[in-house]
Amino acid sequence: MDARKFSILAVNPGSTSTKTGWFTNETAGPLTVIRHDAGLLMSFPTLWDQFDFRLQAVHDWLRTSSLRPDAIAAIGGLFRPLDGGTYRVNERMLADARRNLQGEHASNLGCAMADALARQYRCPAYVVDPVSVDEFDALARYSGSSVIERRSLSHALNIHAVARRVSQDLGLSVADTRFVVAHMGGGISIAAVRGGRIVDVNDASSDGPFSPERTGGLPLQHFITLAVSGRYTEDELRRFVMGRGGWVSYLGTNLATDVEARIERGDQKALEVVEATAYQIAKEIGAMATVLAGRLDAIILTGGLASYGRLVDLLVTRIASLGRVVRSPGEDEMSALALGALRVLRGEEPEKEY
Numbered sequence: 001m002d003a004r005k006f007s008i009l010a011v012n013p014g015s016t017s018t019k020t021g022w023f024t025n026e027t028a029g030p031l032t033v034i035r036h037d038a039g040l041l042m043s044f045p046t047l048w049d050q051f052d053f054r055l056q057a058v059h060d061w062l063r064t065s066s067l068r069p070d071a072i073a074a075i076g077g078l079f080r081p082l083d084g085g086t087y088r089v090n091e092r093m094l095a096d097a098r099r100n101l102q103g104e105h106a107s108n109l110g111c112a113m114a115d116a117l118a119r120q121y122r123c124p125a126y127v128v129d130p131v132s133v134d135e136f137d138a139l140a141r142y143s144g145s146s147v148i149e150r151r152s153l154s155h156a157l158n159i160h161a162v163a164r165r166v167s168q169d170l171g172l173s174v175a176d177t178r179f180v181v182a183h184m185g186g187g188i189s190i191a192a193v194r195g196g197r198i199v200d201v202n203d204a205s206s207d208g209p210f211s212p213e214r215t216g217g218l219p220l221q222h223f224i225t226l227a228v229s230g231r232y233t234e235d236e237l238r239r240f241v242m243g244r245g246g247w248v249s250y251l252g253t254n255l256a257t258d259v260e261a262r263i264e265r266g267d268q269k270a271l272e273v274v275e276a277t278a279y280q281i282a283k284e285i286g287a288m289a290t291v292l293a294g295r296l297d298a299i300i301l302t303g304g305l306a307s308y309g310r311l312v313d314l315l316v317t318r319i320a321s322l323g324r325v326v327r328s329p330g331e332d333e334m335s336a337l338a339l340g341a342l343r344v345l346r347g348e349e350p351e352k353e354y
Contacts, residue, residue: 006345009069009117010337011058013109015186016041018054022067023338031334032061047104055113072118073341075333076130077108081152084133084160084197085352086340089115089125093354102153103205107131126351128340129157135197140291154189154201155303161336162302162328163193169326170297177297180288180322182281184305185331186213186254187242190284192291200291202284205242209280212254212305215245216280247273256308263310278314285319296323303331 005024012019016038021031034057036050044050076087079096087093089111097108111127118125133156143150159181167174174196183189187204188211202208202217210216218241227237248254250273251262262270289296299319305311306329316325344351 006070006342007067008338008341008345009062009067009072009121010334011072011074011110011113011117012333012337013054013075013106013113015106018057018113019334020058020061021334021338022065022069023335023342025342026335026339028335028338029067030065034058034061047100047106047108048098051109051112054109055116058113058117069117069121069123071123071341071345072114072121072125073337074110074114074125074127075107075157075337076127077110077132078102078105078153079130079132079354081132081134082130082354083352084129084135084156085349086126086128086344087130087352087354089118089127090354093127102132102151105131124351126341126344128337129160131156133160133198135199137199137291140200151203152198152201153203153205154191154198155183155185155187155204155331156198157333157336158183158302158331159189159191159193159198159201160196161332161339162300163196166298166300166326166328167196172297178292178295179298179300180285180292180296181300181302182285182306183303183331184281184301184311185211185303187211188214188216188281188284188303188305190281190288192288194292200288208284209277210246211277212247212256213243213245215241215249247277256305256311260308260310274311275314278311278318281315282318286322289322294322298324298326300326300328302328304329306330 008023010021016036018034022029041050077097079101093111097111100108114125131153134152136152141149163179163181164174167177179193181191181193188209189201189204190208191198191201207217251259251270259270285299301312306327343349
């Protein structure tokens with residue numbers, strides 16, 4: 001292994017924050033979450049109009065540090081379908097990000113922020129395991145209509161990272177493993193991961209279980225009736241599905257702490273919504289287990305909601321018979337970004353070209 005010490009700056013723009021942090025090899029240094037006022041962000045006409053504002057906020061934070069990076073590692077967005085790995089930022093990637101190729105999402109800003117910082121520091125800029133990682137088996141692409149193909153859009157960064165980590169913990173080569181990984185957060189991705197590759201996963205923006213703020217899959221005939229009713233614009237329908245669905249629709253909040261407080265006060269509706277969330281997640285885990293023919297090394301529960309004890313306990317009751325359940329709460333995306341760049345800097349894997 002390369003014994004040199006590499007300094008890596010990780011950048012992760014989210015819906016209302018931008019996470020930034022320094023890493024020396026695997027060791028985390030100063031980290032921060034730069035919170036952005038939601039009302040101020042909404043005042044920008046488009047996502048990309050936020051770019052200079054967010055970049056300036058990162059520059060302001062960097063003034064407190066004398067470190068200089070050997071590489072910038074950023075979250076990757078809704079790009080073209082591509083294999084997992086660490087990609088050097090190039091003009092084609094930047095162009096696809098700026099036109100929101102597969103949808104508008106704050107992660108699209110990551111590559112452009114990394115590019116701007118890399119030009120300042122004269123170092124390479126990378127994105128690691130973007131949202132559009134596509135490692136599907138051929139059968140996973142069928143939707144039921146010849147004009148619609150199932151897309152691979154998921155929390156690929158954390159899914160890949162946790163699969164590597166659990167493989168190591170279990171003393172297994174990741175190339176030989178078979179996991180179902182349930183990333184549970186504001187959106188929920190349930191993935192069949194074979195040999196470290198995401199061979200099937202629900203599209204967390206429009207399919208699978210409902211989540212704190214997304215509807216997941218909906219009964220199509222009813223949704224078609226809503227869509228043609230004239231009650232909603234296209235933008236309103238998109239927010240209906242992603243932003244105002246799930247717990248927000250049923251309970252008016254996307255926060256597990258709020259929901260749990262209501263349950264503790266005896267709110268039976270809140271309890272039933274959490275039970276239904278666990279029910280739907282369990283169904284999707286069971287479906288992904290069949291993708292792997294029921295032969296599983298583990299079911300991995302990860303993401304922010306993996307810390308919500310009531311939900312996890314309800315879920316484990318339903319899935320324990322399927323195999324070993326491993327809990328890995330949180331996302332740890334910052335570390336995953338840094339480690340992706342580090343593997344390239346050390347020569348452990350090649351950088352990929354977009």
